[in-house]
Amino acid sequence: MAEEAADVWQGWRAAAESALYGPEGFYRRPEGPAGHFRTSVHASPLYAAAVARLLCRMDEALGRPDTLDLVDMAAGRGELVTGVLAALPAEVAARTRAYAVEIAARPPDLDPGVTWLSEPPRPVTGLLFANEWLDNVPVEVAEVDAEGVPRRVLVRRDGTERLGEPVDGTEARWLDRWWPLPAEGGEGLRAEIGLPRDEAWAAVTGTLERGLAVAVDYAHTRGSRPPFGTLTGFREGRETAPVPDGSCDLTAHVALDACALPGARLLTQREALRALGITGARPSLELASTRPAEYLRALACAGEAAELTATGGLGDFGWLLQPVGVPDVLAGAAEDAATGA
Secondary structure (H helix, E strand, C coil): CHHHHHCCCEEHHHHHHHHHHCCCCHHHCCCCHHHCCCCHHHHCHHHHHHHHHHHHHHHHHCCCCCCEEEEEECCCCCHHHHHHHHHCCHHHHHHEEEEEECCCCCCCCCCCCEEEECCCCCCEEEEEEEECCHHHCCCEEEEECCCCCEEEEEECCCCCEEEEEECCHHHHHHHHHHCCCCCCCCCCCEEEECHHHHHHHHHHHCCEEEEEEEEEECEECHHHCCCECCCEEEECCEEECCCCCCCCEEECCEEHHHHCCCCCEEEEHHHHHHHCCCCCCCCCHHHHHHCHHHHHHHHHHHHHHHHHCCCCCHHHCEEEEEEECCCCCCCCCCCCCCCCC
């Protein structure tokens, strides 16, 4: 049976779905995502503190409701939701109802006050935060053949690829609008068809009664699509070839502009975190002579903040802000990004 499965050709969406989320999939492994790659959540507790400030702003925008929801999508092992709860003022924390949404089993040491779910709750009044979730929503890959026709890329369990049938229907229309592939001179060019991510984002945003949904991810927009796509793998902290056998993470950058619904705004992580007080500014040298211990703590925080906001690194991540029934609580952080809508 294993040999038969290895010989099956299928689209990347089905292959990645099984490799990541199947019974023996990558995201069900006991070490969790942190055992293979480092996100902003793992880089510094400043990230959770910034999300806590965002939740506090949402609390104010909602008029300080009796119950304030915090939903952590693709929660890993609960690192972010735990950090946010720890960083909240006591009065806000007492009213916060926290949810972690993840397919893996609940970690045994997670705060008992956090509700662990496989699907987002509804209705939500508060903040739904999806850190590096959409890049792991599996998508089909298209490649232009010698005749200039975009075709679905088929893959076997060992990572071997070949071209399949032409892309058609809603997927072809998505490519035409969001990631056009040239018919002439385009042989070998690739695109990831982000339609499932658009649908997934619309679905989770639909759980909001009032509040803000935020997606944070590796991202690109229509004016700067990568010509050969971005599909890759990660294993034990290193980038590797994407092989859909469950041994590695499978990820592709997100066309966040395609996901955006009416009223959304796109920022870089650098812009968003600076609006939430994470700047990376170094402490005054005068502090080093008067209060050296405090200076060293501030210097360490500045280094962590610099990593979170770095150009060419985590600072270039995209933040998609989708308010529902509330004002944009990061208004003024940056100019609106063109979404192509």
